[in-house]
Amino acid sequence: MNRVIDFQDVTWKRQGKLILYDINWNVAKGEHWAILGLNGSGKTTLLNMINGYIWPTTGNVTILNQVFGKTDIRELRKSIGWVSSSLQARIRETLLTEDIVISGKYASIGLYDTPTAGDFEKARELMEQLGCIHLKGRTYQTCSQGEKQKILIARGLMASPDILILDEPTNGLDFIAREELLTAINFMTTEENTPTIIFVTHHMEEILPLFSNTLLLRDGTVFAKGKTEEVVNSKPLSAFFSKNVEVEWRNKRPWLVPVTCRK
Ligand SMILES: Nc1ncnc2c1ncn2[C@@H]1O[C@H](COP(=O)(O)OP(=O)(O)OP(=O)(O)O)[C@@H](O)[C@H]1O
Numbered sequence: 001m002n003r004v005i006d007f008q009d010v011t012w013k014r015q016g017k018l019i020l021y022d023i024n025w026n027v028a029k030g031e032h033w034a035i036l037g038l039n040g041s042g043k044t045t046l047l048n049m050i051n052g053y054i055w056p057t058t059g060n061v062t063i064l065n066q067v068f069g070k071t072d073i074r075e076l077r078k079s080i081g082w083v084s085s086s087l088q089a090r091i092r093e094t095l096l097t098e099d100i101v102i103s104g105k106y107a108s109i110g111l112y113d114t115p116t117a118g119d120f121e122k123a124r125e126l127m128e129q130l131g132c133i134h135l136k137g138r139t140y141q142t143c144s145q146g147e148k149q150k151i152l153i154a155r156g157l158m159a160s161p162d163i164l165i166l167d168e169p170t171n172g173l174d175f176i177a178r179e180e181l182l183t184a185i186n187f188m189t190t191e192e193n194t195p196t197i198i199f200v201t202h203h204m205e206e207i208l209p210l211f212s213n214t215l216l217l218r219d220g221t222v223f224a225k226g227k228t229e230e231v232v233n234s235k236p237l238s239a240f241f242s243k244n245v246e247v248e249w250r251n252k253r254p255w256l257v258p259v260t261c262r263k
Pocket residue numbers: 014015019037038039040041042043044045046
């Protein structure tokens with residue numbers, strides 16, 4: 001499957017304003033992408049388009065080799081896992097963690113179908129993989145923010161998706177919880193049949209080595225895209241932020257330092 005995600009000359013216009021324009025972006029099998037962009041740069045709009053919640057005003061979108069307009073979007077959506085703050089807000093606090101994970105198979109928020117023994121086994125394996133098996137039997141409301149994110153990622157993997165979108169998954173996490181979550185995401189990609197991960201973040205240092213490629217979005221269009229080591233560099237990022245910054249690589253992770261902070 002070569003065209004996991006393929007945007008060709010995509011625009012999206014609302015109320016006379018181009019929210020997205022000149023979007024040319026291709027994600028191939030085996031790549032994992034980080035997406036960075038300032039507030040209002042169009043990240044959520046782009047993700048909504050990947051999921052088929054909105055369609056391009058002009059241009060072509062192909063997801064998992066399926067061309068929009070020639071495919072059943074609801075079927076296609078089953079191949080895409082999505083973890084976002086809006087999903088987190090929709091989860092009922094009294095649900096059991098394992099039921100939340102299993103609900104990912106049915107793309108429902110609660111459990112409305114009767115899970116099979118295989119479903120329970122898969123949920124257990126995923127919770128193990130994400131390092132949250134100790135939460136089994138507990139309700140969502142008793143989990144910390146970091147634990148909730150792991151549950152939701154396990155949920156996102158339940159239907160064995162081809163694409164997993166993680167939209168600012170570290171939001172609201174303290175340093176330890178964030179590093180734990182990143183470790184879990186990293187571990188996830190060492191397993192067989194890992195989906196293509198699209199990871200949206202505001203924090204450069206969260207771009208783990210697994211993210212082979214990076215997309216910088218600015219003002220509704222692609223500012224830069226390509227191999228992470230080329231895009232996540234002092235020169236392009238200084239231009240991107242319109243501010244002098246330096247990137248320091250430590251333990252294969254990029255750390256952003258504003259030049260004015262140096263003595
Ligand atoms: N349905 C809509 N109608 C009009 N404008 C919209 C609509 N959806 C998004 N926008 C505008 O498009 C721009 C991009 O919004 P979007 O939510 O995609 O940005 P974002 O990069 O996800 O921002 P953030 O990091 O703050 O979540 C914003 O200016 C927003 O107000």
